[in-house]
Amino acid sequence: MTQGREESLGKALHESESRLNLTEHTAGVGTWSVNTTSGQVQHSDEYGSILGLQAGESVHDLAGMVRRYKPELRKVIHERLEQCAQTGEAFDEELQVLVPGTGTKWVRTVGNAVRNGEGQILRIQGAVQDITVQKQAQQETMRLAMRLTTTLASIKEAFVTLDRQCCFTYLNQESERLLQKTTAELLGQEIWQDFNTVLAQRLRVQLGHALKTNRQVELEDFFPLIGKWLEVRAYPFTEGLAVYFRDVTERRRSQEHQMLLETSVARLNDIVAIAEAGSGPDDEPRMVFVNDAFEKKTGYNREEVLGKSPRMLLELDPAKLKLLEMAKGLQQTRQARTELKVFRKTGTPFWVELEVVSVQASADEVTHWVAVGRDITHRKGAEEMIRHLAFYDPLTDLPNRQLLLDRLQKALSQSARTGQHGALMFIDLDNFKILNDTLGHHVGDQLLQQVAQRLKKSVRKTDTVARLGGDEFVVMVDDLSTDPDAAASKSRALSEKVLTMLREPFRIAGHQHFATPSIGVTTFSGNQSDVSELLKQADLAMYQAKALGRNTLCYFAPDMLATVTANAAVGIALREGLREKQFVVHYQPQVNLQGLVTGVEALVRWNHPEKGLVMPAAFIPVAEDTGLILPLGMWVLETACEQLVAWADSAETANLSIAVNVSAYQFRHPNFVDMVMSAIKRTGIRPQGLKLELTESLLADRMEITIQKMGMLKDLGVTLALDDFGVGYSSLSCLKRLPLDQLKIDKDFVADVLTDPNDAAISRAIIALAQSLNLQVVAEGVETQEQRDFLANQGCDQFQGYLFAPALPLEALELLLRKPLADTTVTG
Numbered sequence: 002m003t004q005g006r007e008e009s010l011g012k013a014l015h016e017s018e019s020r021l022n023l024t025e026h027t028a029g030v031g032t033w034s035v036n037t038t039s040g041q042v043q044h045s046d047e048y049g050s051i052l053g054l055q056a057g058e059s060v061h062d063l064a065g066m067v068r069r070y071k072p073e074l075r076k077v078i079h080e081r082l083e084q085c086a087q088t089g090e091a092f093d094e095e096l097q098v099l100v101p102g103t104g105t106k107w108v109r110t111v112g113n114a115v116r117n118g119e120g121q122i123l124r125i126q127g128a129v130q131d132i133t134v135q136k137q138a139q140q141e142t143m144r145l146a147m148r149l150t151t152t153l154a155s156i157k158e159a160f161v162t163l164d165r166q167c168c169f170t171y172l173n174q175e176s177e178r179l180l181q182k183t184t185a186e187l188l189g190q191e192i193w194q195d196f197n198t199v200l201a202q203r204l205r206v207q208l209g210h211a212l213k214t215n216r217q218v219e220l221e222d223f224f225p226l227i228g229k230w231l232e233v234r235a236y237p238f239t240e241g242l243a244v245y246f247r248d249v250t251e252r253r254r255s256q257e258h259q260m261l262l263e264t265s266v267a268r269l270n271d272i273v274a275i276a277e278a279g280s281g282p283d284d285e286p287r288m289v290f291v292n293d294a295f296e297k298k299t300g301y302n303r304e305e306v307l308g309k310s311p312r313m314l315l316e317l318d319p320a321k322l323k324l325l326e327m328a329k330g331l332q333q334t335r336q337a338r339t340e341l342k343v344f345r346k347t348g349t350p351f352w353v354e355l356e357v358v359s360v361q362a363s364a365d366e367v368t369h370w371v372a373v374g375r376d377i378t379h380r381k382g383a384e385e386m387i388r389h390l391a392f393y394d395p396l397t398d399l400p401n402r403q404l405l406l407d408r409l410q411k412a413l414s415q416s417a418r419t420g421q422h423g424a425l426m427f428i429d430l431d432n433f434k435i436l437n438d439t440l441g442h443h444v445g446d447q448l449l450q451q452v453a454q455r456l457k458k459s460v461r462k463t464d465t466v467a468r469l470g471g472d473e474f475v476v477m478v479d480d481l482s483t484d485p486d487a488a489a490s491k492s493r494a495l496s497e498k499v500l501t502m503l504r505e506p507f508r509i510a511g512h513q514h515f516a517t518p519s520i521g522v523t524t525f526s527g528n529q530s531d532v533s534e535l536l537k538q539a540d541l542a543m544y545q546a547k548a549l550g551r552n553t554l555c556y557f558a559p560d561m562l563a564t565v566t567a568n569a570a571v572g573i574a575l576r577e578g579l580r581e582k583q584f585v586v587h588y589q590p591q592v593n594l595q596g597l598v599t600g601v602e603a604l605v606r607w608n609h610p611e612k613g614l615v616m617p618a619a620f621i622p623v624a625e626d627t628g629l630i631l632p633l634g635m636w637v638l639e640t641a642c643e644q645l646v647a648w649a650d651s652a653e654t655a656n657l658s659i660a661v662n663v664s665a666y667q668f669r670h671p672n673f674v675d676m677v678m679s680a681i682k683r684t685g686i687r688p689q690g691l692k693l694e695l696t697e698s699l700l701a702d703r704m705e706i707t708i709q710k711m712g713m714l715k716d717l718g719v720t721l722a723l724d725d726f727g728v729g730y731s732s733l734s735c736l737k738r739l740p741l742d743q744l745k746i747d748k749d750f751v752a753d754v755l756t757d758p759n760d761a762a763i764s765r766a767i768i769a770l771a772q773s774l775n776l777q778v779v780a781e782g783v784e785t786q787e788q789r790d791f792l793a794n795q796g797c798d799q800f801q802g803y804l805f806a807p808a809l810p811l812e813a814l815e816l817l818l819r820k821p822l823a824d825t826t827v828t829g
């Protein structure tokens with residue numbers, strides 16, 4: 002070979018080596034070879050560079066080559082090199098080498114054998130490649146993968162990944178459990194594959210939307226296949242979606258349950274309020290829930306009460322006590338019930354029956370109070386009304402007998418302590434029965450109400466005015482004085498005030514009414530008498546006032562009992578007397594100026610089986626009080642009519658009249674006119690022969706009705722006389738409006754007509770009045786000739802009295818009628 006050729010070959014080789022070095026450097030791959038015979042190693046520059054050899058340094062033998070690897074890996078590389086050198090087995094290992102100054106490097110070491118034509122191994126050769134960067138990346142990937150795997154495994158929630166077609170690409174264990182399928186079964190399947198059309202469509206739309214907009218979506222739905230409510234949250238990423246599933250079945254159920262409960266509670270008519278225990282200011286409970294009924298009944302809306310103490314609805318002190326009682330009950334039983342007055346927003350109260358249950362976190366920690374209240378205002382009202390009815394008179398709203406006795410008992414006990422005297426007034430209205438029966442109960446009721454008002458006005462607020470029933474009232478006054486005389490004079494003054502006040506006319510339905518009272522008074526101090534005894538005393542005194550002519554007051558005296566007991570006995574005996582027909586009529590003649598008998602007055606007597614003949618004064622008041630005057634009066638009227646019939650056949654008696662007394666009670670009876678008419682019709686008498694003597698007290702009130710009724714009687718043809726004229730209420734002006742025929746001068750005037758100038762003047766005036774009104778005048782109680790003459794001189798034309806004859810039994814009268822009377826004509 003020429004020098005030139007040699008130089009040229011050397012240059013070419015150098016260039017070829019340079020290119021190889023450049024290629025190796027660019028590829029990051031260094032090459033090596035080991036002569037299997039000599040064990041000598043040759044390597045490229047890049048090999049040295051990869052292994053961190055210093056400039057000019059190189060690896061010479063296999064051992065030197067092996068030493069470059071980390072000590073724990075040297076055995077591996079040595080075996081691989083040996084194996085390759087002996088058997089020609091190629092190798093490819095990724096191992097770490099030690100690099101001076103920089104630590105370690107990952108290198109991939111590959112090697113294979115180079116054989117000659119006979120197949121003998123001449124050398125082994127290979128390459129190293131610096132894979133530190135890839136290895137680090139691979140390790141980082143591995144680390145991340147490991148971390149991801151651990152994270153996913155530790156996620157309690159079900160987690161899956163989906164590709165962009167929404168097919169499963171990953172499922173964690175929890176998702177396998179939740180979806181009840183294995184990863185193998187689901188991988189590559191569309192997520193909605195197993196779900197029904199509606200749910201599948203919903204998922205398709207929602208997940209598609211997430212992928213399209215690259216925004217997360219959340220939905221909650223029922224997955225029928227697994228029978229659960231799942232919350233689905235899908236987060237888009239490049240390859241698809243990361244999807245979390247959460248089983249919310251329990252939450253949904255409790256929500257539904259709660260919703261059901263809330264709806265039911267809200268629709269309850271009962272008030273429901275829940276308060277958090279001790280969470281408000283001052284450790285007070287704080288309302289955290291109220292239902293619709295609460296809002297409706299209290300007038301507060303939720304915003305106004307939530308967070309506030311339930312105390313805002315309660316009245317202060319009494320409710321506080323009740324709540325304390327409840328709290329005590331709650332401590333023992335966890336449940337308590339009470340009745341409370343609750344206040345609406347408007348301030349008006351209503352009653353609730355409240356049941357409170359405590360909710361406890363532990364044995365001694367109450368967290369909430371649940372209160373259910375039922376509106377019992379109606380019930381309470383009814384109870385109150387019943388209580389009121391039990392103690393108050395419904396017509397006048399005054400305390401009734403029971404409450405009076407109760408208060409009287411207290412007054413007696415108090416009087417025993419304080420030494421103060423008190424008084425009890427028993428008030429009965431005179432002739433109330435008549436007014437009630439004749440004018441109707443509505444008028445009677447109004448009168449009683451007005452009487453109640455007047456009585457209340459006449460005493461202090463602390464005194465008691467009670468109504469015992471009917472027309473009976475009781476006034477109880479206490480604390481009059483500790484001195485008995487002063488107390489007696491105060492009670493008298495008060496009783497007289499009441500008497501005067503009740504005597505004033507009452508105005509009812511545009512008419513004036515008189516309702517005079519009879520008042521019985523008794524005084525008390527300490528516990529000397531019991532309550533019913535005191536009431537009896539006042540009652541007896543009242544009866545005595547009635548017996549004294551009514552319209553007066555009377556103080557209790559121990560001997561009264563006998564009188565009243567006697568009256569009660571009279572009432573019973575009267576009834577029996579009527580049944581047994583024990584009554585008779587006596588007739589007292591009435592004579593004219595000529596001394597001729599023109600008529601008689603029928604006067605009833607009681608032919609008592611034991612007492613003999615009893616005079617009317619002893620039983621007529623009792624008959625009026627008991628209403629027995631009606632049958633008795635009718636019997637007298639019918640007897641008189643029958644007598645007129647009997648006399649009608651005889652010329653001596655045919656023109657006689659019979660005067661019958663009509664008490665106010667009888668006259669005011671609604672059927673009185675009918676009763677008179679039927680008596681006339683039944684007996685067929687000449688009506689003019691029947692003279693009805695009406696009492697002046699009839700003119701005290703309801704004049705119009707009285708006049709109308711008298712007109713009806715006049716229309717029947719009967720004669721009307723006004724009895725006892727001058728003692729009562731007649732106003733002279735109204736007299737001319739009455740359809741009267743006769744006036745009777747009361748015997749009290751006649752008795753003193755000669756001795757008392759007043760009585761004489763009154764008698765004269767009555768006679769003059771009668772003449773001016775064209776009425777006849779009858780003077781009753783004429784006992785002496787002088788009286789008769791005086792009266793005759795004044796113009797009186799009829800007389801009645803002992804001077805002529807007393808009231809006589811029929812037989813005696815008829816005897817008298819047959820012989821001429823003594824000369825009674827006026828003399829001189």
Ligand SMILES: Nc1nc2c(ncn2[C@@H]2O[C@H](COP(=O)(O)O[C@H]3[C@@H](O)[C@H](n4cnc5c(=O)[nH]c(N)nc54)O[C@@H]3COP(=O)(O)O)[C@@H](O)[C@H]2O)c(=O)[nH]1
Binds near residue numbers: 602604618662802
């Ligand atoms: N509603 C009814 N009342 C009746 C009836 N019968 C009687 N009475 C009422 O009883 C009153 C008393 O009656 P009586 O005891 O019979 O007394 C009468 C005469 O006896 C008495 N009288 C007659 N003359 C004299 C006399 O000269 N002096 C004197 N002191 N008394 C005399 O007067 C009574 C008659 O009075 P009057 O009725 O006012 O005319 C009696 O007043 C009736 O109110 C009855 O059936 N129904």
